[in-house]
Amino acid sequence: MTTRHVVVVGAGPAGLAAAEAALAAGARVTLIDSADRPGGQYHRMLPEAYGAARPERLQHGWWAFDRRRRRVLTHPRCAWWPETSVWALERPDPTEPGVPRVHVVRGPADGGRRSRLRLDPDALVLAVGAHDRVLPFPGWELPGVFTAGAAQALAKGERVVVGDRVVVAGTGPFLLPVAASLLQAGSRVLEVLEANTAGTLARGWARRPWQLAAYGGKAGELAEYTALLLRHRVPCRVGRAVVEARGDGRVEEVVTARLRADWSVVPGTERTAPVDAVCVSHGFSPQLELPVAAGCTLRSAPGGEFVAVDDDQRTSCPNVYAAGEITGIAGAPAARAEGALAGWLAAGGVPDALALRPLRRSRDQGRAFAERLAGAHPIGAAWPEWLRPETVVCRCEEADYASLCRAAGNAASRGARVAKLETRAGLGPCQGRICGPTVAELSARLTGRPAERPAEGIPAAGPHHRPIAQPIRLGELAAAPEPLPGNTESHPSM
Amino acid sequence: MSPRRVRAESDAVGRQELPLRITVDGEPVDGIAGQTIAGVLLASGRLAWRRGRSGAPRGVFCGIGVCFDCLVTVGGERDVRACRRRAHDGDVVTTQNRQPEAGRATDPTERKHLGLPGEEDR
Ligand SMILES: Cc1cc2nc3c(=O)[nH]c(=O)nc-3n(C[C@H](O)[C@H](O)[C@H](O)COP(=O)(O)OP(=O)(O)OC[C@H]3O[C@@H](n4cnc5c(N)ncnc54)[C@H](O)[C@@H]3O)c2cc1C
Numbered sequence: 001m002t003t004r005h006v007v008v009v010g011a012g013p014a015g016l017a018a019a020e021a022a023l024a025a026g027a028r029v030t031l032i033d034s035a036d037r038p039g040g041q042y043h044r045m046l047p048e049a050y051g052a053a054r055p056e057r058l059q060h061g062w063w064a065f066d067r068r069r070r071r072v073l074t075h076p077r078c079a080w081w082p083e084t085s086v087w088a089l090e091r092p093d094p095t096e097p098g099v100p101r102v103h104v105v106r107g108p109a110d111g112g113r114r115s116r117l118r119l120d121p122d123a124l125v126l127a128v129g130a131h132d133r134v135l136p137f138p139g140w141e142l143p144g145v146f147t148a149g150a151a152q153a154l155a156k157g158e159r160v161v162v163g164d165r166v167v168v169a170g171t172g173p174f175l176l177p178v179a180a181s182l183l184q185a186g187s188r189v190l191e192v193l194e195a196n197t198a199g200t201l202a203r204g205w206a207r208r209p210w211q212l213a214a215y216g217g218k219a220g221e222l223a224e225y226t227a228l229l230l231r232h233r234v235p236c237r238v239g240r241a242v243v244e245a246r247g248d249g250r251v252e253e254v255v256t257a258r259l260r261a262d263w264s265v266v267p268g269t270e271r272t273a274p275v276d277a278v279c280v281s282h283g284f285s286p287q288l289e290l291p292v293a294a295g296c297t298l299r300s301a302p303g304g305e306f307v308a309v310d311d312d313q314r315t316s317c318p319n320v321y322a323a324g325e326i327t328g329i330a331g332a333p334a335a336r337a338e339g340a341l342a343g344w345l346a347a348g349g350v351p352d353a354l355a356l357r358p359l360r361r362s363r364d365q366g367r368a369f370a371e372r373l374a375g376a377h378p379i380g381a382a383w384p385e386w387l388r389p390e391t392v393v394c395r396c397e398e399a400d401y402a403s404l405c406r407a408a409g410n411a412a413s414r415g416a417r418v419a420k421l422e423t424r425a426g427l428g429p430c431q432g433r434i435c436g437p438t439v440a441e442l443s444a445r446l447t448g449r450p451a452e453r454p455a456e457g458i459p460a461a462g463p464h465h466r467p468i469a470q471p472i473r474l475g476e477l478a479a480a481p482e483p484l485p486g487n488t489e490s491h492p493s494m
Numbered sequence: 495m496s497p498r499r500v501r502a503e504s505d506a507v508g509r510q511e512l513p514l515r516i517t518v519d520g521e522p523v524d525g526i527a528g529q530t531i532a533g534v535l536l537a538s539g540r541l542a543w544r545r546g547r548s549g550a551p552r553g554v555f556c557g558i559g560v561c562f563d564c565l566v567t568v569g570g571e572r573d574v575r576a577c578r579r580r581a582h583d584g585d586v587v588t589t590q591n592r593q594p595e596a597g598r599a600t601d602p603t604e605r606k607h608l609g610l611p612g613e614e615d616r
Pocket residue numbers: 009010011012013014015032033034035039040041042043084085086087127128129130131132148149150152153174177287290323324325326331332335469470558
């Protein structure tokens with residue numbers, strides 16, 4: 001039997017665990033990440049040039065991660081491809097789905113002289129993670145308004161803090177580590193605002209508390225952040241949100257307000273606070289362009305759309321597996337468990353191996369956690385009340401709410417795609433990654449029709465359909481792909 | 495106040511700083527090895543460096559390569575995500591502007607960054 005070749009896209013908690021398990025099952029692995037160091041979002045590493053003596057200070061579970069990355073990256077059957085972006089997945093024959101061909105460019109981000117390569121693996125593990133979802137509000141396009149993830153990435157990844165009078169707002173437990181990172185870096189966090197009310201949180205979290213206890217690692221981590229916030233006397237308010245950012249050329253103050261359970265503003269509760277930065281997150285959006293390009297079926301869940309997987313992390317496409325936050329937002333421990341299962345099975349490991357039992361259990365706990373998370377931190381239906389006619393909805397094209405309403409009112413223009421052409425919303429450089437779900441939701445409401453969704457089995461023309469998943473320059477595209485480097489090539493730098 | 499880098503002496507992670515210098519629209523800007531171009535710009539007190547279609551200022555929003563707000567030109571190469579590209583000593587960075595009337599023409603083959611419908615980018 002020849003050794004199976006497994007390509008893993010993404011070296012975050014899920015991808016790294018997948019690579020490790022696939023190696024353990026005997027496969028040859030190519031581990032790809034567009035970043036120059038492994039770790040993904042959760043284990044974002046400092047640059048090598050920082051020569052950090054105590055990197056564990058910034059990370060939960062640093063030592064376990066450090067051991068795993070060394071084990072994987074130095075393994076003789078593993079080729080580690082950092083600074084490598086998968087820009088397309090090509091299905092060999094649409095009528096006869098096989099493992100998609102993986103097209104990559106290797107080299108500095110968005111550089112014009114990167115080398116173009118392609119891989120034809122026996123199995124593919126997609127572990128490309130998620131990014132913050134941020135709802136629009138007046139002034140959210142001002143410099144100084146960051147996603148919570150941006151603040152986290154800058155603090156953890158290069159020790160840059162976004163400001164010294166910061167409000168952290170939105171919904172979800174992720175707000176806590178972000179506030180904690182800012183405090184540890186010496187910033188002043190004025191307040192942490194959770195938009196959902198105490199009632200919503202209690203109903204979401206208190207249901208079936210034993211599930212939460214089983215997911216103890218995450219609960220302990222969150223308790224630590226809460227203790228840190230208490231120590232620094234940072235007020236954490238529930239049922240309150242940033243509903244406007246103001247300033248001349250940059251954010252100078254925010255307007256916060258009390259919210260009802262549906263996120264409508266309680267009149268008269270508005271307060272302004274001078275700030276130099278705002279960090280906002282209303283949840284996470286999975287990066288679905290590669291799964292959609294591969295032809296994977298999506299599923300709708302309370303928190304949005306995700307890649308549908310079975311109990312073995314298999315997607316609807318043969319030999320394509322998915323793991324981590326693209327299958328549901330459940331945090332790093334669940335991503336690791338999913339990754340390990342996906343990697344083992346993608347490599348042809350036996351599905352009933354004894355060692356898989358704790359992984360499956362941990363994955364199932366993660367799924368239960370994801371459900372509760374989505375239940376406790378929903379996006380309230382009345383959030384569009386925050387919008388004004390001139391509020392920018394699509395950041396790239398600066399399409400405002402009024403133009404979206406006009407497009408919706410025009411009987412000829414129904415559906416997100418038409419709205420897109422009329423308003424240019426979603427047609428800018430980010431290709432609708434930021435505004436896509438919002439535009440789809442607003443259009444659906446304004447027209448009274450359900451949002452367009454990729455239907456089962458049909459290559460989606462929906463919001464995640466981006467034939468070119470990562471930018472590639474014409475010059476790079478015109479160049480013929482280079483022959484593959486040696487199969488077991490491994491990179492010295494980790 | 496503006497974004498800043500945590501001082502190395504007081505940083506709990508115990509790290510070194512290897513200085514580097516880039517230019518931004520001709521002006522020298524100091525950073526340290528390992529920083530992204532966005533990190534260098536932010537830590538030097540620049541919160542915004544790109545202009546949108548209306549002329550509105552933009553800088554970093556998502557920080558991880560998703561929103562394309564932070565695009566800059568590096569050594570003549572347009573549309574580089576500053577939050578993803580590591581700075582190198584001597585990098586020549588120029589800022590970008592999407593205002594229809596404001597820009598200078600660039601080579602259309604270079605400008606057409608596939609995956610970015612950037613024709614009107616100037
Ligand atoms: C900015 C940000 C910061 C976060 N910080 C924290 C935190 O501090 N604590 C916490 O508990 N949770 C954090 N999260 C939540 C985080 O999503 C999960 O904790 C966890 O990292 C998810 O693991 P994953 O393996 O599914 O994905 P990720 O960790 O996101 O890893 C996905 C990897 O895939 C790579 N990738 C994506 N697309 C491509 C492509 N086309 N080609 C090549 N490589 C690609 C990415 O570079 C990335 O390294 C953060 C999320 C974001 C967006």
